[in-house]
Amino acid sequence: MQTAEIVAIGSELLTPTKTDTNSLWLTELLNEIGIEVMLKTVVGDDRLRLEETLKDSISRSDIVITTGGLGPTEDDITREVAARALGLELEFRQDLVDDLRERFKAYGYEMPEKNKRQAFVIKGSRVLPNPNGSAVGMMAETGVKKLVVLPGPPREAKPMFIDHVLPELTKSSGQIAVRRKRILVSGLGESKLDELISPIYTRYENPQTAILHSKTEVEVQLTSSASTVVEADHLNSELAQKIVEKLGIAVFSTEGEPIEKVVGDLLRERNEWLSTAESCTGGLVAQRVTDVPGASGYFAEGFITYSNEAKSDLLGVDEALIKKHGAVSAEVAEAMAKGARERSGATYGVSTTGIAGPTGGTDRKPVGTVYIGIAGPHHSKAILLNLPGDRNLVRWRTSQAALDVLRRHILKAGDERTVPFARRS
Amino acid sequence: MQTAEIVAIGSELLTPTKTDTNSLWLTELLNEIGIEVMLKTVVGDDRLRLEETLKDSISRSDIVITTGGLGPTEDDITREVAARALGLELEFRQDLVDDLRERFKAYGYEMPEKNKRQAFVIKGSRVLPNPNGSAVGMMAETGVKKLVVLPGPPREAKPMFIDHVLPELTKSSGQIAVRRKRILVSGLGESKLDELISPIYTRYENPQTAILHSKTEVEVQLTSSASTVVEADHLNSELAQKIVEKLGIAVFSTEGEPIEKVVGDLLRERNEWLSTAESCTGGLVAQRVTDVPGASGYFAEGFITYSNEAKSDLLGVDEALIKKHGAVSAEVAEAMAKGARERSGATYGVSTTGIAGPTGGTDRKPVGTVYIGIAGPHHSKAILLNLPGDRNLVRWRTSQAALDVLRRHILKAGDERTVPFARRS
DSSP: OOEEEEEEEOGGGGSSSOOOOHHHHHHHHHHHTTOEEEEEEEEOSOHHHHHHHHHHHHHHOSEEEEESOOSSSTTOOHHHHHHHHHTOOEEEOHHHHHHHHHHHHHTTOOOOGGGGGGGEEETTOEEEOOTTSSOOEEEEEETTEEEEEEOSSHHHHHHHIIIIIHHHHHHHSOOOEEEEEEEEEOSOOHHHHHHHHHHHHTTOSSSEEEEEEOSSOEEEEEEEEESSHHHHHHHHHHHHHHHHHHHGGGEEESSOOOHHHHHHHHHHHHTOOEEEEESTTTTHHHHHHHTSTTGGGTEEEEEEEOSHHHHHHHHOOOHHHHHHHOSSSHHHHHHHHHHHHHHHTOSEEEEEEEOOSSSOOOSSSOTTEEEEEEEOSSOEEEEEEEOOSOHHHHHHHHHHHHHHHHHHHHTTOSOOOOOOSOOOO | OEEEEEEEEOGGGGSSSOOOOHHHHHHHHHHHTTEEEEEEEEEOSOHHHHHHHHHHHHHHOSEEEEESOOSSSTTOOHHHHHHHHHTOOEEEOHHHHHHHHHHHHHTTOOOOGGGGGGGEEETTOEEEOOTTSSOOEEEEEETTEEEEEEOSSHHHHHHHIIIIIHHHHHHHTTTOEEEEEEEEEOSOOHHHHHHHHHHHHTTOSSSEEEEEEOSSOEEEEEEEEESSHHHHHHHHHHHHHHHHHHHGGGEEESSOOOHHHHHHHHHHHHTOOEEEEESTTTTHHHHHHHTSTTGGGTEEEEEEEOSHHHHHHHHOOOHHHHHHHOSSSHHHHHHHHHHHHHHHTOSEEEEEEEOOSSSOOOSSSOTTEEEEEEEOSSOEEEEEEEOOSOHHHHHHHHHHHHHHHHHHHHTTOSOOOOOOOOOOO
């Protein structure tokens, strides 16, 4: 099995607030083609330490991948130091400057002279084009070892790696296929989930099963290895089917898709429409719904009603109802969902109202008290949740709950009572 | 200034889903007492690579801190390898076993024999007690260098470091204070920004200046060191003032605050209100505005008008205007902003309409064509942007632009033409 190391470059990655994330998707993609990551290093914009790190890495591992330090400014030293670590020169490529100048022009700008620095590449290396930014990447070989130099921003580095590096590494790796399958579950805590499915997955050594926990969902991750991709996928599917049978409607995706995509597909298939009425989430539910390309096929309008007046004016919620039960109540949540549905003419209205914190909580309604309202053609109702976490997390979990309540409603699950966050247990 | 390296140990940290987080709080605490982190390494449970890593680290830096690999099982190799890297022996400490056995007993368990492994410590090292777990830590010295060995779980490592390591490092750090200041800039690309301010900051060695780029803003990070916190802050402020003078209104924060917080503060100070009308951002602008605690003091309601009908129904945009100019036009953007302002009674209306992609672009209006509308008490207008990036990024950059246009409008900047994204170059 071939080994790899990842070197993340940039002084900002050595501060208390920034962390390298490129190594996560790099590791995933490398693992899938049977290459193991043995070491990760984060090094600042420091010529001596970077050169030492690169030399050590190249001597230890088959493949070394660097990210970052390819910008146009003085503190972007990767080009120069990588060349030195390999004992090679940099060469200036006029064609790269010409290309960059054109691209700046297309956006109505003149290319700053500084960007010329980005046209220096390691002599003899393969240049990796970057349609998403101005820094090209490089792939250099020294004997049997490979050095891959990628830009720092993930949206530049990831497509570059997938399009121009992965195919070549796949050819030269040992042909073992490693495949992952992601089963996403909403409405079950991690321990409860494990209780349900551990009698199933512990019977299998391949795939291996990991239960991962994120801020709103639990993921059952299956990882299988086999001599071909087809065979590895087959091993995953066989176990996945058994797990899905056990968990039923709690599974919202077996393809790792976010819930907003799952809900969008359900609406589109049925030619149905959604409208949203948000208080505590302040637009987050609609933002997630419209994050999916093609959302205009099932989402036309939404309401953000942060104040009581807005709830009455925009959604027609009776002022007396708000006065009697409070804005954070099942009654108001249901009226908001009905209002959104009626005012927009959509098939479904979904609403959120709650106390996201940090202030605003009371003894009877502490921070994290949230109601989700749902209104459809046949009936409407509201669901109470008590969500743990800070303001940001309460809002996120509320949006996830709203989408899950809607999903279960569309699927006519009967029992829509749900705990759509998973408490760490 | 003393230098440190952090070595995170554990094969799980080399998988696609786990990442080392101990280094973040460690870096913060070390920086505060004037110790700079020069390198971070993640290494698996691999004796040879770990020994090499530790030897390199000790030879390069004054202080090496390891986390992880102190459990009772076979793959916990830190004790043994750390001793070997220092050329020292391990010694068995009966008192540690006795103590551990007592603690197991207190919870009603018998200590498993495996845990005896945790009573081996590096000869001559100081043992760091662990009230939160079974693995003790160690602090060993070799000449002027220090090796600190901490357990992996943050809830064990952090109190151990704060109680038993930090006081000693503070004593020997020479009392240097390191302070950071974050100046956030909107509407200028990284290269252009650097052109403007590099003549200023290159005259200073202390503070050091780094220019960092995120998906929508550029950050100028100043890091100063001095014998006291007050003095270090003063050095930062002096340079920051010169940079801010040069960049003017493009600077939206000198305290590292997000733009939604800055805009919220402006509105609250003036007792003014905001309403939003969003098409392509689908709720993202409102969601960011309401992400700030206390947003109910200046934001009451917002509109998500994804379809043409919604723009007319909810905001009163003339259907003929949409027909004539298209929904993605300056005219419609301005009418949307005016509509939001009028319907809500707010001081300002801000709107977004554009083509976020991946589809929907034409030759005349390609993906990334976005109009921001702004309406205030005195005038209204719209601004055209051509934003690079995928759907997600176009939406994010549009939301940032909308908030920046609003900010400049509130500040009566006159020139609101802005390039609110910063291309990584």
